[in-house]
Every structure is written in C-alpha cells, then in structure tokens.
Amino acid sequence: MTRILILMVSFLAISAAGPASPARASDTDDTFRAITKASVYDHIIPRYEHLATAGTGLETAATAYCQDRTAQNFTTLDTAFRNYWIAWAGIRHIQFGPVQFLNRGFRIQFWPDTRNKIGRQLSRVLAAEDSAALEHATFAKTSIAVQGLPALERLLADGDAGYAAPKGSFKCALTTTIASNLAIAAKGIVDNWNPTDGYAHAVAMAGTGEGPYSETYEVTVELLQSLLGELEASRDVRLGRPLGSELDKARPKLAEAWRSGLSRDILVASLKGTEDLYLSGGFDQALRDAGENTLADQITAGFQQAVTQSRALEGSLYDAFTAPEKREALQAIRADLKVLAGLIGTDLAVALDISPGFNSRDGD
Incomplete structure (x- = not known):
C-alpha cells in the first residue's frame, strides 16, 4: 500500500x-x-547472485561454528551474517517477482517490527527446545518473525559467550537453521530469475x-x-x-x-x-x-x-x-x-x- x-x-x-x-x-x-x-x-x-553467494558463506560459517564453538569461528559467523545483511540491503528494494514467491522477502527480513513480534516468537522457540521444529520443511512454515536476519541478529547479539549457556546447543541449532533458511531463500530467488524460463523471461515478454x-x-x-x-x-x-x-x-x-x-x-x-x-x-x-x-x-x-x-x-x-x-x-x-x-x-x-x-x- x-x-x-x-x-x-x-x-x-x-x-x-x-x-x-x-x-x-x-x-x-x-x-x-x-x-x-x-x-x-x-x-x-548480479545482486541476487551476490546475495546467494553471501548465503552460502553464512550457512557454511554457521555450520562450522556449531561444530566447533570457538571465538574465532564465531567471528567468522558474525562477519558472514553482516555480509549477508549488507548484500540484502543492496537489493531489498526489488519488491516484485521471485522475492515475493513463498513470502521470501519477509522471511529474509521481517521489518519493521513495531510490536516486538520477533522477540516474543523467538523466546517461544528457544523455550520449547523442539528440535523437530527446526527441520527445514517445518521451520519454513513457522512464524516469519523467527526465520530471518532480525532473529539471527538477536541470537548473535551476546557474542560467543551467549552460546555457552545451558541452552547453547539448541540456540546453535536454531542459528544454523536460520542461516540455512536465508541461504535457501537467496538461491531460490536467483534460480527463479533465470532467463530461460524464469522471471527474466517473463518480464522480457x-x-x-x-x-x-x-x-x-x-x-x-x-x-x-x-x-x-x-x-x-x-x-x-x-x-x-x-x-x-x-x-x-x-x-x-x-x-x-x-x-x-x-x-x-x-x-x-x-x-x-x-x-x-x-x-x-x-x-x-x-x-x-x-x-x-x-x-x-x-x-x-x-x-x-x-x-x-x-x-x-x-x-x-x-x-x-x-x-x-x-x-x-x-x-x-x-x-x-x-x-x-x-x-x-x-x-x-x-x-x-x-x-x-x-x-x-x-x-x-
């Protein structure tokens, strides 16, 4: 509107x-x-391809950190997170086409969040500690407030020390799930823009x-x-x-x-x-x-x-x-x-x- x-x-x-x-x-x-x-x-x-590359880097960094939670690996993860958000900021203005498919835009970034929906939903997910909810097919259907960058930002906000708490393992699993979700969304957008039979062809017509x-x-x-x-x-x-x-x-x-x-x-x-x-x-x-x-x-x-x-x-x-x-x-x-x-x-x-x-x- x-x-x-x-x-x-x-x-x-x-x-x-x-x-x-x-x-x-x-x-x-x-x-x-x-x-x-x-x-x-x-x-x-080109900018969506850059986002997809950043998504691959983010997913890789999250996986590596959760396999070996060291300060150095956290720094790599945090850098990858920032790279993804900056790449997204440079192309998020495109609000038509594949970014709308499967509600990808809001799943990447639910913003603005004037009612703290992200905080409330994220707290519920962390409190439940339901590993089954982190399966990709299931997680893709959960609240968009916890699927993207703002939720990941909150998880990373306390640094490496934030993953040392009793719930650190589940928090890390959620981090990896969100990173994977962001990577999949970016790759999906690129694939759907393909010139052969994708959206690039549709707009050319x-x-x-x-x-x-x-x-x-x-x-x-x-x-x-x-x-x-x-x-x-x-x-x-x-x-x-x-x-x-x-x-x-x-x-x-x-x-x-x-x-x-x-x-x-x-x-x-x-x-x-x-x-x-x-x-x-x-x-x-x-x-x-x-x-x-x-x-x-x-x-x-x-x-x-x-x-x-x-x-x-x-x-x-x-x-x-x-x-x-x-x-x-x-x-x-x-x-x-x-x-x-x-x-x-x-x-x-x-x-x-x-x-x-x-x-x-x-x-x-």
Missing part, C-alpha cells in the same frame, strides 16, 4: 497526459524494454501477450515503485521513526539492526543499491537519450550527496538519534531524500512518459 501511495502522489501531475501517438508509443515501448533489460541483467540478477505483464510499461512501473519505495523507507522508516519529531521523542530502538550496529552501513548499502538501479538499470541512460541531461545530472548528484552524507555519519546511528548535533545531519539526509524522490517520482516519470497512474498488478 505504501508503494501505491507513493505513485498516487508522484503521478498526479501527469495523470492527464492522454494517449500517445503510435510513433510515440513505439518509442516509449523501446525505452521501457531497454530499462527492463538493463535492470534485470545489469542490476537485479511484457507487452507481447505472454506472461504476467500485458503492457511494456508495467515492468518499468514495478522498477520505479521499487526505487521510490526504498527511498521512502530510508527517509521515513530507517531515519524518521527512530528520530521522532523532537529530541525527547527519539526512539533509537526502532532503528534497523541497532543491536549489531549495522544501521548506518545498511542505510548506505540501500542508497547505493537504489543508485545502481537508477544508473545500471537504464533510467539514467533513458533520460539522456530523451535530452534530459540536466535532470539526469540532478538525480545523479542527489544520489551521490545522500550516499556521501550517510557515509560521513560517525559512530553508531543508535547514538546519533539522541545526539542534538547529529540529528541535524540525519534530518538533512531526510530532506535530500525527499527532493530526490520528487525528482524521480515526478520529473523523471513525466520525462519518460510513465503515466499509467497505477500498476494493474497491484490488485487495488
């Missing part, structure tokens, strides 16, 4: 554009196909009467929604909610991955991921081909500024949310993201004649 609301606002300015001429329709179809091809082969598939997309523009809209939705998530959920409206209303524990201290790195990875979708995904080239070099330069500069400012944040974001001098920097990033979203959601959409109003596959 959030993504739909973004497009409602973004496309109001162009909803009266009217039908294009046959020649114009042909030109725009070619543009949409070019964006689709570049996005799939130069952005989506857009507008041909085959597959789920009846018009070529529908895939471009999916990609634009992905871009805008992630920018909004960074602005309003990653930064806005923990910041609160005032200093005394700051809630740093609403920050993403605050326990592991990954909040800033995830923010940067997310911004770099959306920047790459814009650049490698063909949107930048489409604007320049349309003679919109100034707009393209503005959007590129907007991404670069947001990334640079986010990287410049020192220390933990958990502390920054309650530090007056650092809150100003966070608010500045939010303001820049608002401008960037406007350039993309309105100016870019108008320039590329993306004016369907809604994606017909949203179901609303």
Whole structure:
C-alpha cells in the first residue's frame, strides 16, 4: 500500500497526459524494454547472485561454528551474517517477482517490527527446545518473525559467550537453521530469475501477450515503485521513526539492526543499491537519450550527496538519534531524500512518459 501511495502522489501531475501517438508509443515501448533489460541483467540478477553467494558463506560459517564453538569461528559467523545483511540491503528494494514467491522477502527480513513480534516468537522457540521444529520443511512454515536476519541478529547479539549457556546447543541449532533458511531463500530467488524460463523471461515478454505483464510499461512501473519505495523507507522508516519529531521523542530502538550496529552501513548499502538501479538499470541512460541531461545530472548528484552524507555519519546511528548535533545531519539526509524522490517520482516519470497512474498488478 505504501508503494501505491507513493505513485498516487508522484503521478498526479501527469495523470492527464492522454494517449500517445503510435510513433510515440513505439518509442516509449523501446525505452521501457531497454530499462527492463538493463535492470534485470545489469542490476537485479548480479545482486541476487551476490546475495546467494553471501548465503552460502553464512550457512557454511554457521555450520562450522556449531561444530566447533570457538571465538574465532564465531567471528567468522558474525562477519558472514553482516555480509549477508549488507548484500540484502543492496537489493531489498526489488519488491516484485521471485522475492515475493513463498513470502521470501519477509522471511529474509521481517521489518519493521513495531510490536516486538520477533522477540516474543523467538523466546517461544528457544523455550520449547523442539528440535523437530527446526527441520527445514517445518521451520519454513513457522512464524516469519523467527526465520530471518532480525532473529539471527538477536541470537548473535551476546557474542560467543551467549552460546555457552545451558541452552547453547539448541540456540546453535536454531542459528544454523536460520542461516540455512536465508541461504535457501537467496538461491531460490536467483534460480527463479533465470532467463530461460524464469522471471527474466517473463518480464522480457511484457507487452507481447505472454506472461504476467500485458503492457511494456508495467515492468518499468514495478522498477520505479521499487526505487521510490526504498527511498521512502530510508527517509521515513530507517531515519524518521527512530528520530521522532523532537529530541525527547527519539526512539533509537526502532532503528534497523541497532543491536549489531549495522544501521548506518545498511542505510548506505540501500542508497547505493537504489543508485545502481537508477544508473545500471537504464533510467539514467533513458533520460539522456530523451535530452534530459540536466535532470539526469540532478538525480545523479542527489544520489551521490545522500550516499556521501550517510557515509560521513560517525559512530553508531543508535547514538546519533539522541545526539542534538547529529540529528541535524540525519534530518538533512531526510530532506535530500525527499527532493530526490520528487525528482524521480515526478520529473523523471513525466520525462519518460510513465503515466499509467497505477500498476494493474497491484490488485487495488
């Protein structure tokens, strides 16, 4: 629903554009196909392949640690966990296609968790110590709150010492199960995107009467929604909610991955991921081909500024949310993201004649 609301606002300015001429329709179809091809082969598939590689590393590290619980093996596991989350942050903006199959996106990361569902469900699993519940087929059907990264983060939060308790063996088995679940999900997404008969083929068939997309523009809209939705998530959920409206209303524990201290790195990875979708995904080239070099330069500069400012944040974001001098920097990033979203959601959409109003596959 959030993504739909973004497009409602973004496309109001162009909803009266009217039908294009046959020649114009042909030109725009070619543009949409070019964006689709570049996005799939130069952005989506490579980044999911990177996630799958990270998943293999995570599963291997978890297995090795639970076979030999040493401090060194825990460090390797913790590093693998962080690598996976950063890889996910760089592609989680893609919210259509195979990531939706089997509810994979939420199983990888149930977020935001405003009601502490992860904590409650994880406590129940640990208290039960039911090894049968960790069998893959069974675990895949359990609460999504305990299947992914946030749950794994909680398990790892106490370090190697956290696995020395009486329930350390079961906790380690759960850790390995979650790591395996994350690896399987990533591999499944890659397999389902395959160009031969997978989703890459389905989007290539857009507008041909085959597959789920009846018009070529529908895939471009999916990609634009992905871009805008992630920018909004960074602005309003990653930064806005923990910041609160005032200093005394700051809630740093609403920050993403605050326990592991990954909040800033995830923010940067997310911004770099959306920047790459814009650049490698063909949107930048489409604007320049349309003679919109100034707009393209503005959007590129907007991404670069947001990334640079986010990287410049020192220390933990958990502390920054309650530090007056650092809150100003966070608010500045939010303001820049608002401008960037406007350039993309309105100016870019108008320039590329993306004016369907809604994606017909949203179901609303």
